[in-house]
Amino acid sequence: MGIGSKLQASLLEFEEKTEGILGSCVILSSQALMMAEASNHFDRSIIQGMSEKLMRLSREVIEMLIQNAGLQSVTIEENNHFVYVRKVNPEYHVVVITDKSELSGLRDVNIKGLISRLNEILTK
Secondary structure, eight states: OOOOHHHHHOOOOOHEEEEEEEEEEEOOOOOOOOGGOOOOSSGGGGTTTTTTHHHHHHHHHHHHHHHHHHHOEEEEEOOEEEEEEESSSSEEEEEEEEESSSOOHHHHHHHHHHHHHHHHHOOO
16 A cells, blocks of 8 residues: 555544544645645535635745744634644645534644654655
8 A cells, every 4th residue: 555545544534533524634844835725525615704815814924934933733713613734744744624523632632643643654
């Protein structure tokens, strides 16, 4: 099984076993701003309420922080969902989009576990 297949299997398992996950994917760190494109499983209607100007400004700020401040993670809270961007390793970030049904501490533990599994796959 190739790396891509292993990553996809790990993400699907995470989505199936974790309450409130709307989508997840692994992206290149250089593309960490493509949060709206985070997952082919993600219902894009969730973010329709955000204006294009706000999205562009958010991407610009996050890009500046990632490039200039070595930003490791971003959490964006919307009315009905969260978008988590977490660094897996220097080359890759994981994007996880969740509803608000799970406690934030449990959600963080689950995402950290996913990052650990993804890092193992990417370093083999």
